[in-house]
Each structure stands twice: as structure tokens, then as C-alpha cells.
Amino acid sequence: MSGIRGTGVRAALFTAPLLLGLLGTAAAPAGAVGSHTSHPDKSLTCRGKGVDPDALVRHRTEIVINAPLRTVWKLQTDVERWPSWQTPVETVERLDHGPFRKGSAFRWTTPIPPNSSTPATSLDITSTVQQIKHNSCIRWTGPAIGEGLRIEGVHVWNFSKVKGGVRVSTEETHTGAQVEADVPTATKLLREGLEVWLRDLKSAAEARAHNRPH
Numbered sequence: 088m089s090g091i092r093g094t095g096v097r098a099a100l101f102t103a104p105l106l107l108g109l110l111g112t113a114a115a116p117a118g119a120v121g122s123h124t125s126h127p128d129k130s131l132t133c134r135g136k137g138v139d140p141d142a143l144v145r146h147r148t149e150i151v152i153n154a155p156l157r158t159v160w161k162l163q164t165d166v167e168r169w170p171s172w173q174t175p176v177e178t179v180e181r182l183d184h185g186p187f188r189k190g191s192a193f194r195w196t197t198p199i200p201p202n203s204s205t206p207a208t209s210l211d212i213t214s215t216v217q218q219i220k221h222n223s224c225i226r227w228t229g230p231a232i233g234e235g236l237r238i239e240g241v242h243v244w245n246f247s248k249v250k251g252g253v254r255v256s257t258e259e260t261h262t263g264a265q266v267e268a269d270v271p272t273a274t275k276l277l278r279e280g281l282e283v284w285l286r287d288l289k290s291a292a293e294a295r296a297h298n299r300p301h
Contacts, residue, residue: 131243131258133224136217138241142260144273149256150285151249154296159253160222160246162291166193172291175283177209191216192229199233208234214242222246238263255288257281 130137131147138145152159162172164187169176175197182192192215199208210233218226225244230237238261245256259277266273 131224131245131256133226133243133245134218134220136226136243138243138258138260139239139262142241142262143270144261144266144277145259146274146278146281147256147258148278148281148285149254150289151251151254152289152292153252154292156222156246156248156253158296159255159288159292162288162295163244163246163255164225166195169195173284173287175280182213187216187219189216189219191219210236212240214240236263236265238266253292255285257285 130140162168166187167179167181169179177196177198179193179195182194183190192213194211194213196209196211199210210231212229212231214227214229216225216227218224223246226242228239228241230239240259240261242259243257245254247254247256259281261273261277
């Protein structure tokens with residue numbers, strides 16, 4: 088999530104661009120993150136629902152992970168364990184109990200270091216699962232709130248078995264006054280955040296699948 092109004096917010100964006108994917112005809116090479124147009128003709132969906140069609144800030148990308156689908160899905164949906172494999176994620180709290188399902192909600196934070204204009208703070212994100220299909224797709228929505236910043240995000244994930252493992256495709260949109268004030272920068276930050284997330288997921292899933300540290 089990103090916002091661009093003021094130097095403090097801009098600095099925050101560059102240190103925490105991840106928050107709140109994809110339709111490709113060919114899988115990306117294993118180990119590579121495949122970036123795609125920020126304004127795709129056709130968006131990812133989960134149970135017929137996709138990202139915000141009117142959002143100015145959007146990106147989708149994908150990666151192939153050499154691990155079983157069940158391993159990748161478990162890592163992605165066991166949200167309380169995100170901090171163990173996603174360095175930018177500081178804390179995660181499930182706001183409901185039981186299996187990860189439609190209606191599940193979680194609050195998570197990512198730190199923003201101090202800079203010349205603002206003290207150290209955290210970006211606080213609350214995500215709610217709107218659609219989900221086991222081992223196939225997830226769509227969640229929710230706000231990210233920081234000092235002088237509010238972003239509404241819609242995030243869709245698709246998971247599919249391919250030669251070489253699992254293709255994970257993700258697409259996200261952001262809306263809000265701050266991000267819409269500088270769409271190119273906000274889009275760049277979103278892209279960087281999604282690609283870091285996919286690389287971390289790949290590293291963690293492959294390490295678990297092959298019983299090696301990551």
C-alpha cells in the first residue's frame with residue numbers, strides 16, 4: 088500500500104510497500120517473478136469476484152514454486168505465521184477462530200522506520216476474506232492505515248498446479264487520495280511489494296518441501 092503526499096508519507100511507502108495477480112498463458116520460469124501490465128485486460132478472480140475495476144493503482148504478477156500445492160496453501164493461509172517467513176510483516180492477529188474461510192479477518196502490521204519528517208511508526212492493515220476456494224483462490228479486502236495515510240486494498244490470489252510445481256498468481260488494487268496523487272510511484276511500490284511477497288513465499292515453501300532452512 089502506498090501513499091505519496093508529503094515527504095514523510097513518501098519515505099514510508101518506500102520502506103513498506105507490501106499490503107493488501109494474474110492470468111498468463113505460460114508459467115514463469117521456476118525461481119523468477121513474472122511481472123505483467125499494471126492495467127491488465129482481464130483480471131484475476133476468485134469465485135467470480137476480482138479487484139476494483141476502477142482503481143488507478145493496480146498490479147499483477149506470478150511465480151512458479153517447486154513445492155506441493157498443500158505446502159504453498161498452508162503457508163499463505165496460516166496468516167499468524169507470516170512473520171516467520173515474511174521479513175516485512177511485524178505482527179499478525181487472527182480476528183476469528185478456526186479454519187481460514189470466508190469471513191475470516193486478520194490484523195497485521197509492518198514497521199515504517201523514522202525519517203526526516205515523521206517518527207517511526209507502523210502501518211496497520213485489517214484484511215477480511217470475501218471469497219475463498221480451498222487450494223485454488225483467495226480474495227480479501229480491507230484498509231491500511233498509517234500516519235497521514237489510508238489505502239483501501241483488494242487482493243486476489245490464484246493457485247494452480249503446473250509443470251515444475253505451483254503457479255501462484257496475484258493481483259492487487261489500491262485506492263485512496265494519497266496513492267491517487269502519484270499513480271506511477273504508487274504502482275511501482277505495489278509491484279515491488281508483491282514481488283517480494285512471492286519470492287518470500289517461494290523460498291519458504293521450497294525450504295519446507297525439501298526440508299532445508301530458508
